[in-house]
Amino acid sequence: VTRPDLSTRLSRRAQTMNASAIREILKVTQQPDVISFAGGLPAPELFPIEEVRRAADTVLTRHGAAALQYSTTEGYLPLREWIAARHGIPARNVQIVTGSQQGLDLLGKVLIDEGDTVLVEAPTYLGALQSFQPYLPRYAQIPTDEGGIDVQALEAVLREQAAQGRPAKLLYAIPNFQNPTGRTLSLERRQALVELTARHGVLVIEDDPYGELRFSGEPVPSLYELGLALAGGDPDHNHVIYSSSFSKTLVPGLRDAWVQAASPVIAKLIQAKQGSDLHTPTLNQMLVTELLPVLPRQIETVKRAYGARAQRMMAQIETHFPAGVDFTRPQGGMFLWVTLPVGLNTTALLPHAVAHKVAYVPGSPFFALGGGENTLRLSYSSATDTQIDVGMAALGAVLKEALA
Numbered sequence: 001v002t003r004p005d006l007s008t009r010l011s012r013r014a015q016t017m018n019a020s021a022i023r024e025i026l027k028v029t030q031q032p033d034v035i036s037f038a039g040g041l042p043a044p045e046l047f048p049i050e051e052v053r054r055a056a057d058t059v060l061t062r063h064g065a066a067a068l069q070y071s072t073t074e075g076y077l078p079l080r081e082w083i084a085a086r087h088g089i090p091a092r093n094v095q096i097v098t099g100s101q102q103g104l105d106l107l108g109k110v111l112i113d114e115g116d117t118v119l120v121e122a123p124t125y126l127g128a129l130q131s132f133q134p135y136l137p138r139y140a141q142i143p144t145d146e147g148g149i150d151v152q153a154l155e156a157v158l159r160e161q162a163a164q165g166r167p168a169k170l171l172y173a174i175p176n177f178q179n180p181t182g183r184t185l186s187l188e189r190r191q192a193l194v195e196l197t198a199r200h201g202v203l204v205i206e207d208d209p210y211g212e213l214r215f216s217g218e219p220v221p222s223l224y225e226l227g228l229a230l231a232g233g234d235p236d237h238n239h240v241i242y243s244s245s246f247s248k249t250l251v252p253g254l255r256d257a258w259v260q261a262a263s264p265v266i267a268k269l270i271q272a273k274q275g276s277d278l279h280t281p282t283l284n285q286m287l288v289t290e291l292l293p294v295l296p297r298q299i300e301t302v303k304r305a306y307g308a309r310a311q312r313m314m315a316q317i318e319t320h321f322p323a324g325v326d327f328t329r330p331q332g333g334m335f336l337w338v339t340l341p342v343g344l345n346t347t348a349l350l351p352h353a354v355a356h357k358v359a360y361v362p363g364s365p366f367f368a369l370g371g372g373e374n375t376l377r378l379s380y381s382s383a384t385d386t387q388i389d390v391g392m393a394a395l396g397a398v399l400k401e402a403l404a
């Protein structure tokens with residue numbers, strides 16, 4: 001009998017990895033009587049289950065064998081063509097991925113060399129940090145304010161990086177209804193950011209899973225559209241890479257998403273994906289394509305529900321939270337961001353909140369270089385009115401106690 005300690009055999013890369021705070025908390029908050037505002041879970045009661053069942057029947061009846069067979073790495077052409085047409089680009093610039101989470105992993109694999117400087121917002125989506133980490137980037141944080149990325153601060157960071165002979169490789173941004181803050185970048189800041197990054201030769205990854213979920217205010221052109229205009233309409237010279245998903249507009253469990261990029265990037269994404277999962281499940285891609293006619297109505301239903309839940313949560317926070325606590329007022333998406341008085345630690349506070357049957361995601365895992373100990377993220381998307389009322393009252397009580 002030999003008893004090797006396998007934990008000593010892991011790669012250096014594996015040893016840089018850590019767990020997703022969101023996934024870990026989802027495990028904790030699965031306790032039935034805990035009201036969880038942690039996971040960015042789309043509202044399950046709004047899933048078009050009947051439509052999915054009918055679509056599955058149609059797909060399997062009409063092209064059952066093809067739906068269950070291996071398929072191309074690029075993705076199901078009718079789906080790619082539908083996406084391409086909506087963005088005014090050729091289908092060859094669209095790659096289907098297995099959730100935009102896989103898109104982030106593959107983009108990290110094909111764009112980041114060890115030590116490359118990757119610019120991220122402070123705070124940013126912790127799942128992106130998790131995807132990029134194994135490629136061993138050197139993070140630089142871009143300060144944000146109520147309006148999202150502070151583009152003046154970005155310019156200073158870019159200048160500093162260039163002066164140190166370490167120009168940034170890429171910038172990862174979530175301009176619509178940002179995860180975790182819920183903030184949206186103004187058109188003026190988007191234009192400045194796109195021009196600035198083009199000038200400095202910095203690639204931009206625009207992660208936009210929430211763009212369709214606007215429930216107030218006016219739509220703003222994407223960084224991708226602005227980048228395309230800067231490239232004279234040529235998608236093969238757009239320095240902005242766009243990623244979005246059917247997870248928040250349709251359903252997350254089918255794991256269908258896509259990346260829009262210049263052909264040399266797409267070519268490498270395909271090769272990386274060949275080595276990862278060969279292709280996104282064929283049946284799921286055909287299902288999503290069959291469901292495209294119900295998408296507009298589904299988006300309207302989801303937007304209305306999330307807008308009402310966001311308003312209710314903000315009203316309850318106004319009512320129950322102690323003075324000195326600040327929070328963002330999103331115009332769309334699934335999250336809002338709470339900032340407590342400096343000195344409070346939301347990671348330390350979480351077990352106490354769970355004891356009071358309410359859960360959130362502490363803010364610090366959303367900061368690539370640390371900080372944010374006094375912040376937390378709340379997701380309103382899958383909470384009923386009662387859960388919002390009861391949960392915000394409970395969390396308000398926990399915060400008042402902590403501040404006393």
Ligand SMILES: Cc1ncc(COP(=O)(O)O)c(CN[C@@H](CCCC(=O)O)C(=O)O)c1O
Pocket residue numbers: 020022023026038039040041098099100101102125127174179207209244245246247252255256257
């Ligand atoms: C900015 C951003 N980019 C990509 C994703 C991943 O979405 P996909 O379902 O992989 O398309 C997400 C989804 N994040 C959710 C869902 C995480 C789901 C989970 O870990 O259970 C969250 O932050 O809670 C996102 O917010």
